Amino acid sequence: MRRALRSGRPGLIGSPFKILVLNVVAWAVGVLWITPFIGIFMTSIRPFREVVLHGWWSPVPFTPTLKNYVDALFNPMFSLSRGIINSFIIAVPSTLIPVGIAALTAYGFARFSLPVKRYLFVTILFLMAVPQQMMIIPIFFLLKDLHLLNTYLGLILVHSSWGIPWITFFLKNYFSLLPVELEEAARVDGATDFQVFRKVVLPLALPGLISASVLQFAWVWNDFFFALMLIFDPDKMVVTQMLPRLKGQYQVDWGLLSSGSVIAMLAPLLIYALFNRYYMRGFRGWAMKG
Amino acid sequence: MTSLRMSPTRISFFIPALILILVFVVYPIIATILLSLNINPIPGTEIVEGAPGLENYVKVVSDKRFLNPKGVEQASFPMGAIVHNVIWIAIHLPLTLVVGILFAVFLQYVKGGSIIRSFIFLGMVIPMIVGGLLIQFSFDKDLGVVNLLLKASGLGFLAKTWTIYPDTALFSLILGSVWLWSGFTVTMYSAGLSSLPREVIEAAIVDGADFKTILFKIIIPMLKPVTLTVVAMTILWDLKIFDIVYASTQGGPGGASNVLALLMYEYFARLGDYAMSATVATILTLVVIPVVLLWIRSIMRGGEG
Amino acid sequence: MAKGVRIAGVWKVFPPNVVALKDISVEIRPGEFFVILGPSGSGKTTLLRIIAGLEIPTRGSVAIGDREVVNVEKGVFVEPRDRNVGMVFQNWALYPHMTAYDNIAFPLRLKRMPEEEIKKRVTEVAEALGIAELLDRKPGHMSGGQQQRVAVARALVKQPDVLLLDEPFSNLDARIRVTAREFVKELQKKLGITTILVTHDQADAFAVGDRIMVLRRGETQQIGVPEELYSSPANVFIANFIGDPPTNIYKLPTSHRLVKSLGIPQGVEEGYGELYIGIRPDEAAALKPGDEGHLEGRVVLVEYVGSRRYAKVDVGDGVSLKVLLECDANTGDPVRVRVQKVHVFAPSGERLATLTY
Structure with missing residues (x-):
């Protein structure tokens, strides 16, 4: 009660003791939640022998080393430095292409009258939720016939097509919230549809475009299944694809795997940290996709 | 919202997306169905052979890796991929919902609650393949935090590498997936909570409700639309689960943690049986469809005009 | 028996240093229809929330009847649920997932009143407010005026000592407003319940208030009957x-x-x-x-x-x-x-x- 008087607003939870317990428990669970991340990081920066003998949590002996990182980045079979480059080569166009194309479509959905718009929209929602597994076999043979199997371009095309439905869904909602008066003013001033789109809509929708791009990039970067099915050449593999192959046949080398894991998640973590607001806004759109 | 009449230029807004989607999404979906029926989607190609019909479905259903009646009867793994997916949903869904609501509600009263929320969200940020490795790492006998905790609480005799035993492999992956996926539920529920009108909760306070009553009688019922989305998305995710299993157990040991998506991949890559692979994919999609429809309905009802 | 409300030396400072209320003192008489009038940001809603117990003053005290419900200096604070006040919120704050009946019954159920007693009371208050035929509808299927009546019913059903109304007319169409004001005023006179209404609209205030207190930037400007405010304004x-x-x-x-x-x-x-x-x-x-x-x-x-x-x-x-x-x-x-x-x-x-x- 005294605490309530001090805090200026009656608490729902009640006694200060309960609040204290709640805070302690929440923080304990919170720290526990990221322990695997801490563990994998600690393992990655010390010799694996040390980790096996003393545990990654042990403060002594502590011999910091970058050997695991060097081993992973310049692995003779699956060089993660190559993997990172490949991931970028795939992810950048696989972000720009679908965002550009889906922006057009989304604008059409938001503003043009279309006889079967509702059905088309439901179809888009449906396509967002269909498992990747449902389309990969024909795609495999299609790319094979087009001689695009095991190429960057093939994978980029697949990722782009796969990204269009959810980005359309996301941007359509975004465009619908933009004030239509500005577009109408531009039309009255004599702008064509494309001019309205390029000069008025896109600049206004920039935050939405960034959100969609950030999420699509993270999604493509994190993807494993498409790459696994469509790329075989170790020189062209993306980083997520190489990672499980570092495991080794009989003995799991956690030294190598831990540094590999850190390397593979660095890009999405950075994007999450740098574009946090855009990321979280896009996440709700992406979350629909699964 | 204004609606502008259709014209040839306006149709062109839709063309690029339409082409890519038709070629790389719609055609493959239809083709997969055809393949599962032993029909080559493009006449002249020979991806599948054999007489057209439902024969593949019979074969899949009677495949022990898909459904293992003996395992189910004796309640011992492997029980078959489809059963494993069902178990996955049965455990993962309620746990992740409870975690989501509890954290979303209680973190409001915790100093630095948003930091804890972003800790929990990390599981959604990283590649799922890394997520799978982290799960395996955490359940490792010598390295994992799980066994560290067991030892610390005097249960050291239970310590083992959980992912390599048939009895525990699937369960450890499921628990791991709660850890990864709760970022989703916490985020969705937190957003839902913050959009609840504060006045309604205050009205309940003035009406004499205590915290528990407000939580169960006001907050949770009002979050029903969020719950619907979260349930649908979680089930979809559980059914499509692949990367986590591939990275950690490869479905092992002895198929004890196999799942539908992985079975589909096995038919494709290890056995080169494209018809069977397409059949598993189609079954997977059929299972998914009711959930998708539920989800679409909730979206179309909520705000899409 | 109606109870009065005594507000004495109430201050409210929102951290870091926003002074929402500055030394407010006023005595509201039993059975009075009292209006707190002020432009937005005047602190009027904060004062109402302090009376309800949703906000705690930085200094000062509030008493309902003879009982102090908050006194910062003496460390007294009575939870909102133990103050026996009814409150109608600006957007009515009906529970959207409950029918009108369940909304009105909610405060009684929390008191673990037997169901038949609840039914009797809900029906009674619903009939008094002319919403008896709405009872099985949910708020989403009611007009603004109907929702307002349900909200008033929910506030009245527990027979509160004081009824608090936060901008109850601001979400209503201009036409319904006039009827709603008359309705609230008549109801208040019939029940004789001490009522405090907060509004930014002088027409509201003049239509219903026995006495009006004008607030500006957290300070009392004048307290008086409507005629006084009009004919002898205390300041510019x-x-x-x-x-x-x-x-x-x-x-x-x-x-x-x-x-x-x-x-x-x-x-x-x-x-x-x-x-x-x-x-x-x-x-x-x-x-x-x-x-x-x-x-x-x-x-x-x-x-x-x-x-x-x-x-x-x-x-x-x-x-x-x-x-x-x-x-x-x-x-x-x-x-x-x-x-x-x-x-x-x-x-x-x-x-x-x-x-x-």
Whole structure:
């Protein structure tokens, strides 16, 4: 009660003791939640022998080393430095292409009258939720016939097509919230549809475009299944694809795997940290996709 | 919202997306169905052979890796991929919902609650393949935090590498997936909570409700639309689960943690049986469809005009 | 028995240093319909929330009847649920997932009242409010006026000592507003329940209030019956805030022609170089040029408000007054302005005198 008087607003939870317990428990669970991340990081920066003998949590002996990182980045079979480059080569166009194309479509959905718009929209929602597994076999043979199997371009095309439905869904909602008066003013001033789109809509929708791009990039970067099915050449593999192959046949080398894991998640973590607001806004759109 | 009449230029807004989607999404979906029926989607190609019909479905259903009646009867793994997916949903869904609501509600009263929320969200940020490795790492006998905790609480005799035993492999992956996926539920529920009108909760306070009553009688019922989305998305995710299993157990040991998506991949890559692979994919999609429809309905009802 | 509310020395400071309420004291009588009127940001809703227990003052005390429900200095704080107050929120805050019946029954169920007793009470209050046929509907399927009645029913059903209404009319259409005000006023008189209503709309306040307290930036400006606020505004703010159309207010040097021609007595202006002059449009008239009056002027604008006509009259020296138009003058025509009443305020704002002619 005294605490309530001090805090200026009656608490729902009640006694200060309960609040204290709640805070302690929440923080304990919170720290526990990221322990695997801490563990994998600690393992990655010390010799694996040390980790096996003393545990990654042990403060002594502590011999910091970058050997695991060097081993992973310049692995003779699956060089993660190559993997990172490949991931970028795939992810950048696989972000720009679908965002550009889906922006057009989304604008059409938001503003043009279309006889079967509702059905088309439901179809888009449906396509967002269909498992990747449902389309990969024909795609495999299609790319094979087009001689695009095991190429960057093939994978980029697949990722782009796969990204269009959810980005359309996301941007359509975004465009619908933009004030239509500005577009109408531009039309009255004599702008064509494309001019309205390029000069008025896109600049206004920039935050939405960034959100969609950030999420699509993270999604493509994190993807494993498409790459696994469509790329075989170790020189062209993306980083997520190489990672499980570092495991080794009989003995799991956690030294190598831990540094590999850190390397593979660095890009999405950075994007999450740098574009946090855009990321979280896009996440709700992406979350629909699964 | 204004609606502008259709014209040839306006149709062109839709063309690029339409082409890519038709070629790389719609055609493959239809083709997969055809393949599962032993029909080559493009006449002249020979991806599948054999007489057209439902024969593949019979074969899949009677495949022990898909459904293992003996395992189910004796309640011992492997029980078959489809059963494993069902178990996955049965455990993962309620746990992740409870975690989501509890954290979303209680973190409001915790100093630095948003930091804890972003800790929990990390599981959604990283590649799922890394997520799978982290799960395996955490359940490792010598390295994992799980066994560290067991030892610390005097249960050291239970310590083992959980992912390599048939009895525990699937369960450890499921628990791991709660850890990864709760970022989703916490985020969705937190957003839902913050959009609840504060006045309604205050009205309940003035009406004499205590915290528990407000939580169960006001907050949770009002979050029903969020719950619907979260349930649908979680089930979809559980059914499509692949990367986590591939990275950690490869479905092992002895198929004890196999799942539908992985079975589909096995038919494709290890056995080169494209018809069977397409059949598993189609079954997977059929299972998914009711959930998708539920989800679409909730979206179309909520705000899409 | 109705209970009064005593507010004594209440301060509210929101961290870091936003002063929402500044030393508010007022005694609300049992059975009174009391209105807290103020523009947005005046602290009126904060005061209401403090009475409800949703907010805790930084200093001061509130008592309902003989019982102190909060006294910061003595460390007394009674939870909202133990204060026996009913509250109607600005957007009515109905529980969207419950029917009207369940909404109204909610406070009683929390008291673990037997179901048949609940049913009796809900039906009773629903009939009194004319919403008996709505009881199995959910809020989403009701009009604004109906939702408001359900919210009032929910607040009344537990037979509270005090009824708190936070801007209850602001979400209603202009037409329904008038009926809703009458309805609330009649209901309050019938039940004799002490009622505190918060509003930014003087029409609301004047329609329902027995007494009105005007707040501005957390400070009490004036407390009084509606007639008092209109006829003897305590300061320039009240004069400006109350009355429609707003009072003509000019800050003028005492040597100004207008001040002279209004004949403000020596005693009033003594010691001041400047004064605020306030003339209500309804207490001055524009007449034909030859008629008796105080000022000469020229009509700049003619405006119709309902059946009345107002003229904006330029009386020279940069002063123009809006007054009732009581002759046939049009824009551009000369008129003579007769003033019936002038409020004179000191430069600091407080009223010095009201002169009637």
